[in-house]
Amino acid sequence: MDSSSSDTAATGALPHGGASTPPTSPPPPPHPAVVLSPCAACKILRRRCVDRCVLAPYFPPTEPHKFATAHRVFGASNIIKLLQDLPEEHRADAVSSMVYEASARIRDPVYGCAGAICQLQKQVNDLKAQLARAHAELAGARAQHAHLLALLCVEVATASSSSPPAYCGGGGAVGGYTSSHLAAAPAAAADALYVVDGGGGMQLQASPVSWADEALWT
Incomplete structure (x- = not known):
């Protein structure tokens, strides 16, 4: 009896339109679980890669050869100690330097980077x-x-x-030569200085001037 009266009172309290409160938006879908693979260093060392692994930012799992090269020459403990002693802004350069030096040492076990530097200086x-x-x-x-x-x-x-000049008139002839002859004289004189050699090229021949065959410099 009391429950029916309370339901009637609740129904009478609704607005005339009979509309209820608007439904809330559906909750966002859950994010997919991110599976973090271990870095190349931890994978090679066969250990668990923690969240704040000091080697993970510089030895991604897609580049295992990078850590393998550095680990072969320097060792994992020395690499970790060196990175921990450096500020974060210099760690990437330090890793690149160690990988380059390790690669040079593997190629040339005797001289390493010194051999590469000497070769470049020779070039x-x-x-x-x-x-x-x-x-x-x-x-x-x-x-x-x-x-x-x-x-x-x-x-x-x-x-x-x-x-000697034979004629100088309106025709433009000077010394028996017309203007076209004078214009062609330098080219003819230049051609006279060369002869065609056996290979089809031009070779300088002896000049009629006595001092022409002297050395250009001493």
């Missing part, structure tokens, strides 16, 4: 020597070019002064 010295030879050849070519230009000017001046 630098060889390249410097090649560059010096190229500069010397370029300087010699420029000096020879200037010498040939001087010979060309002497040849043209000698050819022009040897024949």
Whole structure:
């Protein structure tokens, strides 16, 4: 009797529209469980990888060879001790340096990184020597070019002064040469300095000027 009267009172307290309170939004789906695989260091060492493993950020599970190389030369305890003594901003560089040095030591057990440095220095010295030879050849070519230009000017001046001017009129002829002849004289004189060698190239021949065959430099 009391329960029916209380239900009637609760029904009468509802608004006229008969609408109840709006339903709440459904709860978000649960996040999938993240399975953390051990880092490459802990996997190689066959130990449990804890949450704050000092080796995990620098030896991911996708690069097992990285830790294997460093562990072969330095050992796991030395790597962990070195990383713990360094601030976090320098640990990545330290790991890269250890891996590089370990790789060099495995390739060359006697000299290690020193052997790689010596080899690179030798390559630098060889390249410097090649560059010096190229500069010397370029300087010699420029000096020879200037010498040939001087010979060309002497040849043209000698050819022009040897024949007296025969006519100078409106036709533009000077000393028996027209303007086209004078324009073609330097090219002809330059061609006369070269002969075709057996390989199809051009070779400088002996000049009619006595001092033309002197050495370009001493």
